[in-house]
Amino acid sequence: MFKLKFDENRCLTCPDGDCLVKCQYMDFDRNSAREEMVKIYRGEDSPVLQNCVTCYSCEEYCRRGKHPFYLINERREDKGILTAPRAITRQWIHIGEPKGKVQLGEIGKIALSFGFMPQLKDIAKGKLFEDVLPSWFFGQEFFCNVVYIHFANTKIFKERLPVVIENIRKLGVEEVIFLHDECYAAFTSLAPAYGMEIPFKTVHYFEYLYNRLTALKDLIRPLNMKVAYQRPCSNRLCGDSYLYVPKIMDLIGVTLMPRTYQDENALCCGSIFRAMYGYDLMKDVQTRNLDDMQQSGAEACIFNCHGCMNALSALVASRGIKPLHMIDLCRMAIGEKPDMES
Incomplete structure (x- = not known):
């Protein structure tokens, strides 16, 4: 069986403990953040194992590549700490x-x-x-x-x-x-x-998309739109790809409106929270996210993940914000009409 590569010394010598300090769902200072991650590595109990909401963000916050979220998962599994009812977990696995x-x-x-x-x-x-x-x-x-x-x-x-x-x-x-x-x-x-x-x-x-749009730049007609981008939780595991979002927007004449909950502070769509932690957490996260989009003046919400689209499309539309997938947005910029626009 494959084993997670993890270096305890990277936690012990970490200067900032950002993996937990920046967490939007738990509250730790630098010293306690380092201490808790070392305890988790050593198999000891930690409130993190009970309270982590699985938003993946700590994987991005950690600048040392030590995979804090993967470690949290390993220890939860070792200790039999479930994040969702067994029936829901079995259904997803099936x-x-x-x-x-x-x-x-x-x-x-x-x-x-x-x-x-x-x-x-x-x-x-x-x-x-x-x-x-x-x-x-x-x-x-x-x-x-x-x-x-x-x-x-x-x-x-x-x-x-x-x-x-x-x-x-x-x-x-x-x-x-x-x-x-x-x-x-x-x-x-x-x-x-x-x-x-x-x-x-x-x-x-x-x-x-960025490279393809660059190759098709003669077809691009700036869209002159103001948008919010819904960053999915899974993008935290591949933050390098997120760097292309502003580059694509600039290329097709779209303005990413400044928001509180964007970039590193982005909030999940909330759908996975409902399955695991109940309606209240999902509602809180979605409401803060939607309020933020609306207050930014965005006329469209750009999605990357269809899971996010399923969870939020109707809700953003109810706020007068148009839901669009990134690919559809890019197709519009080269003069194509996505199916939903036909």
């Missing part, structure tokens, strides 16, 4: 179980990964993707299984992710463009943290 069924396009050297989100198959189209399509793959056999770290279950992805890596390798692809953060993070964050080797190049679709 949904992602490999069934021996796959859907494949005409696989080339470069391929799009739709993971196990059927909505991605419908949104990746038009000039932005014509140089890659029809090379794509989809299904449980290619499902990254990262979502189970929300449930303090590392065993599942340790078992399944190496199989997914092998399934992709067998396709003969040299480069994979991932259209979902968790899939990209599985191969660029979790796999290296657990010593798994990746035999293909990984590309986040934000990077792909």
Whole structure:
């Protein structure tokens, strides 16, 4: 079984304890933050193990690459500390179980990964993707299984992710463009943290979109829109990709409105909180997030994750803010009408 690579000395010598100091759901100062992480590493009890809401943010706050959230998960699993009722956890695990069924396009050297989100198959189209399509793959056999770290279950992805890596390798692809953060993070964050080797190049679709829009710059007509960006929890595991958000917005003439809850301070969509911690936490997070969007003067909310879209689209629309996926926004900038705009 794969084991998390973790250096205790990086916690002991940490100058700021940002992994917990910056947490928006728990309150620690620098000294206590370092002490708690060392206790967790040594297998001792800590309030963190009870109170962590699995927002993934500490993975980004830690500048030393010591994977605090992955460690918290390991210890929760060791101690049998559940983050959700057993029935909900079992249901999620069953949904992602490999069934021996796959859907494949005409696989080339470069391929799009739709993971196990059927909505991605419908949104990746038009000039932005014509140089890659029809090379794509989809299904449980290619499902990254990262979502189970929300449930303090590392065993599942340790078992399944190496199989997914092998399934992709067998396709003969040299480069994979991932259209979902968790899939990209599985191969660029979790796999290296657990010593798994990746035999293909990984590309986040934000990077792909930016490069493709640059190639199609003669088609771009500035949208002159004011928007808020809903950053998903899973993007915390691949913060390098987030750097492309302002670059894309600048390229297509879109203004990211200043907000309280953006960048490092971004709030989750809240949907996973309802399953684990109940309605009150979800409502609080969503209300603060929506109020912030509305007060910023944004006319549209740009989504990256379809899970976030499912949770918030109707709510942002009720505030007079238009919900749009990042790909649809980029298609509009080159004169295409997304299906939802037809």
